[in-house]
Structure formats: structure tokens, C-alpha cells
Amino acid sequence: MNMISRRRFLTLAGASAALAVNSTILRAQSATPASVIVVGGGFAGATVAKYLRLWGGNSVTVTLVDTNLAHVSCILSNLVLNGSYKLANITFDYTALGQKYGVKFVQGRVEGIGVAGNRRSVTLANGQTLYGDRIVLAPGIDFDPIPGLDPNKIPHAWVAGPQTTLLQQQIAAMPAGGTFVMTIPPAPYRCPPGPYERACLVADYLKRNKPGSKVVVLDANPSIVAEPHTFTTAFTQTYAGLLSYRPGVSIVSVDSNARSVQTNQGLFAANVLNVIPPHRAGRIVANAGLIPPGSRWASVNPLSYESTLMPGVHVIGDSQGTGQPKSGHIANAEAKVCADAILRAFAGEQPDPAPMTNSACYSPITATTASWLTAVFAYDAGSGTMKVVPDSFGEAATPTKDNFEDMFDWARNLFADTFA
């Protein structure tokens, strides 16, 4: 492009940009701003609330509803189990989202959603009803019941908070020479490497603090679900003689007082029993009728995360069923695609036709080393699904101290990009 045509082009581009700004400012001044209600302030919900305001400014009002005043991150919560981290290190309230981005926060449990003309509504347990042009549901997961399982005695610690503390206390009180038994649910569950990471960290803790103890891992899956190289090495070398791994184990029932689990491979008794039940979408998603028959997850369009069953309602994070892994990092990624699509919809436009998301996960393997797992996902127009880009998918060659340090840098940015 020569100088003249370049200048002409820029002038035109500037003029049309100014026009667009003026007309939308006019529209925003004359009309009330569009409104979005976000249910659940975890990795998905907090991110979508922040980015709707970061990108949408005053053209959109955002109300975030969570049962709790602060979210306790599951990410890094396995480090609480070996005493190297405190829950306070991974607890995030919604003050920054309010102060920096103007997100309104309402504490309450959402019980149902409804349609009122062309608006949507959510009803809270206290009877309050909130109205919005669009609703985003980001409630995380719900667990299947297991006969005999009482999570107040046998913690899953798969939602961080009091459950994490309970499991940490049980492990700390375990006698030397005791047995820690954990069960892994069938995939898909949240954080594919998470249970194996936990097994490693507990084994590492017991090795140093409770000599002679054993870790028994009962996996519902036919083999290690994530980072098979890393965890096979950890299980058979790093923790040889201490940790035993059994695939293909399905649970029949649990005795919560005796701390034992009955399975298709026999009875396993434990000093500390950690049962992670099978997952499904958060209850509110099921109650709203957003899960197709035979599925556990909300059916959504991956261009916008809008429900295919209820227009104007979006589902992001662990509850959605696009087949992308259930992780906090990718929940944040999905939230941005959703925020962008909602803002475009308010401006009368179609979503970005080629969204990308990515996942990056660091797993501590010992108290000082970590591995990582990463993947990039691209929208495939032919199948209408998000597909992993083959060369982008991989795990660390070996757990290292450098990775362990990178893990905290990664987490600090992920936490800040989500909650601050």
C-alpha cells in the first residue's frame, strides 16, 4: 500500500470506527443497558462477569450470584492436604470484581431459572427474583449419591473448602503404618490429572511423616486418565512399594463408619478413605432442563456456550458438555468466548466463528517438583465441536523443580485474571 492509499484507508477506517462508536454511544444513552445475571462465582462465572464489564463497559450491567461470599479454589488445594498451603492462600472474594469492574454481587443460592417475556429470571432460596436479558450458569459440578456414603465422614475434598480441611485433618491424624484409600470416578470428572496428583502428594507426605503407611488408588477408569507417562513413573518408581494402583474398580457401597469401600474387586478398609463420587452438571443446570436425556452435562453451542435447549441461557465451566476437559484454566477460556458472544449478541451480531480455548495444568508430583499438561482447542466448523489441535497437546517430560515454581506463577496469573 502506498502512502496515499494508506492514509486514505486509515481515514476511512477512523471515520467508520468513529461512526460506530457514536451510534452505539447514542444507543447506549437512549436505551437502558443490557443486563446479564451470572450464577456461580468460580473460575467460569467470575471470569465471564469480569470480561463482560472489561469489554462491555457501561453498556452492560452484570450481577454475580454465589452461595458463598468468597470462592475457595480447587486449584492448588491438594497442597493444603500435605500442610504446605492454607485455604486462606486460595480463597478469593468478589470485592475486586466490584471495585475494578463494577460487577454487582449478590450472595444467595439460586434455586431456579425462568422466562419472563423476552427476559430471563433467576430465583434465590430467600425468595428474591432477579431479572436479566441473559443468564450465564456456572455452578461447577454435582456428585452422584453412593450407597452408605456420608461426605461429612468420608470427604471427597473435590470441592475445596471445609471438605479439604476435613481430609487434611484425617490425614494428619493417621497412624504410622496406616492405609489411605482413594477412589477415582469415571471420566469425565473435573481436573483429569487431579486425583493422581493427590495420590502422589499424599504418598509423599506419608513417606516423610507416617513411616510404613500405604496409599491404595482405586480407579474406575481402565487406565490412568491424564499424563500416563508422568504418573506411571511416579507410581511405579517414585512411590514404589508405598502406592498401589488398581484400574477398573467400580464402587458398590461405602461403610462411612468403618471407613471401608465395597467394590467389584473386593472390600478395601482404610484409616483414611477419600471417595470422589461420579460427577454431573451442577444441580441448577439439571433443574432448568438444560441436560439432554442420557447426558450428564448441558448441551451448548461452543461458539457462544448458549444452551441448545433454552435460548438466552448460557452454560460455562465444568457443567457444560462440549467435551473439553473440566479445568479451571479452560473454564476461564470458555468464559471469555461466552462474554464476547454475549456482547456481540447485544450489538445484534453473530459470535466469532472460530473461537479458540486452551488448557494448562501444573501437577505437583512431590513436595518440590511438578509436571504439566497442556492443549489448545479450536472450533471445527464441520462437526460443530471444539477439537484439540494435535501438536499442541502434551505433558512435561519429567517432573522438575522449575515446573514447581512455574506452577505458582501460572496460578497467580490465572487467579488474578479470574478474580481481580
Next chain:
Amino acid sequence: MAVLAQPPAGRLLASQCAQCHGTNGQSVGGIDKLAGESTQEIYQELLEMKYTNKTNDIMHRQAKGYNESQLWLISQYYGSLSNVRGSTSTSQGQESTGKTADDDDKKD
């Protein structure tokens, strides 16, 4: 501030770097900041990572996930943010486009 009918090119793509590199490239940890880097710098580095086979590096994996035009859009987006450093308010996304268009006009 209103919703721009057409969001800045590359904004959504670039936001997918923020989980590790910070919102708008303003990293809070030891990971590189992207804000303040030039478009060319970022683009050349991304291409190098895309086309070398150092698979035991998380960014080399990430760079292989995007095609060249996507990497260019991402680089351009961060390059444009560095022109308007200091505006990290809630509406930086739109302000930066507004200002970039203006600035370019004046420069020419």
C-alpha cells in the same frame, strides 16, 4: 461506554493468553508480560516456538495450537495495547481501539 459493534480484531484470541500472561498482558507473576512488547517481537517469538520442536516447553506446545494469521492477530493486539499503556481501566478493550484508530490518524 457502549459495546462496539465489531470488537477489536484479535481481542478474543489474545485474551486466551491472559490465564498465564495476565489480563491485557499485565502479568502479576514471574511469567513474561506481553503488554509493552512490540507486535514484531511477539510474532517472531511465537513463530520460532511454533516451528521448532522443543516439545518439553509449555509455550512451544501452545504456539503449535494456532495458525500464523491467528498468531499475527494476537501479536498485533498486544502490540497495540503497548501504544496506550497506562489505560488499564475497565474499558481498556474499547478505549485502546478508539485511541489506536485516532493515534494512527494523527501519525499519518
